[in-house]
Amino acid sequence: MAKLLENRIALITGGARGLGLAIAERFAAEGAGGLLFDLPQAIETATVPEAFQVFPGDVTDENSIKAAVTRAIEVFGRLDIVIGNAGVVPPWRETEALDLAEWDRVMAINARGMAATVKHAVPALKATRGAIVLMASINAYAPHANQMVYTASKHAVLGIARAAAQDLGRFGIRVNAVAPGPIATEALLERVRTRTGGGEGMAGALERMSDRTALKRLASADEVAKAVLFLASDLASGITGEMLPVSAGQI
Numbered sequence: 001m002a003k004l005l006e007n008r009i010a011l012i013t014g015g016a017r018g019l020g021l022a023i024a025e026r027f028a029a030e031g032a033g034g035l036l037f038d039l040p041q042a043i044e045t046a047t048v049p050e051a052f053q054v055f056p057g058d059v060t061d062e063n064s065i066k067a068a069v070t071r072a073i074e075v076f077g078r079l080d081i082v083i084g085n086a087g088v089v090p091p092w093r094e095t096e097a098l099d100l101a102e103w104d105r106v107m108a109i110n111a112r113g114m115a116a117t118v119k120h121a122v123p124a125l126k127a128t129r130g131a132i133v134l135m136a137s138i139n140a141y142a143p144h145a146n147q148m149v150y151t152a153s154k155h156a157v158l159g160i161a162r163a164a165a166q167d168l169g170r171f172g173i174r175v176n177a178v179a180p181g182p183i184a185t186e187a188l189l190e191r192v193r194t195r196t197g198g199g200e201g202m203a204g205a206l207e208r209m210s211d212r213t214a215l216k217r218l219a220s221a222d223e224v225a226k227a228v229l230f231l232a233s234d235l236a237s238g239i240t241g242e243m244l245p246v247s248a249g250q251i
Helices: 018-029 040-044 062-076 100-128 148-171 186-196 199-211 221-232
Strands: 009-013 033-038 052-056 081-084 131-135 174-180 243-246
Touching: 009 018, 009 062, 009 100, 018 033, 018 081, 018 221, 033 040, 033 062, 040 052, 052 062, 062 100, 081 100, 081 221, 100 131, 100 148, 131 148, 131 221, 148 174, 174 221, 186 199, 221 243
Parallel strands: 009 033, 009 081, 033 052, 081 131, 131 174, 174 243
Antiparallel strands: none
């Protein structure tokens, strides 16, 4: 049986860790290879699938993204899939305590970086009638208390996906998003550990997160990766401008 992404070439931003690396591993299992774009310090410690090469850069630097796309074409000869995964979760803050310098930094990564990724992917994807999948969040559906900037940035990702889908459909390029709920990545665990002090407090916080889902557990990084795989593959050939939640049925 043919693999879903046999011989496809993908560029994954934020691809050397967390959800990005889980996506790369799932893609490699389905026959894809390509380029993982991430910060130099993330790449230094990453163990990536053999089918993928790494490329250091920062999504806040538009030229860096452009260079990654150019490198993918030079090495692999084509680009079929682009996954906009790079993002950051800021500390929790009340509205009256907003740090606008922090706001600018988060938006530069989560929103502007996502738009730049889509922009520079377009010429290569026109040639392959390829697919783009952007990492939004369950917060693109509903706000979260004490997280105005993150919520706003992920609403922006949904807007980018929907608008780009309208612009790029005539070239056969599909653009979709996924909306994970809480996923037990090391980044989430560290945030919970910081807020609760670890130990029983941390265990209780994770249990409460699980209790707020229909499945009474957190979705996994691999489950997010499988949703991204679906949207990037020909199984979703008639789907564009949509956002798929992966939240274990968060209530």
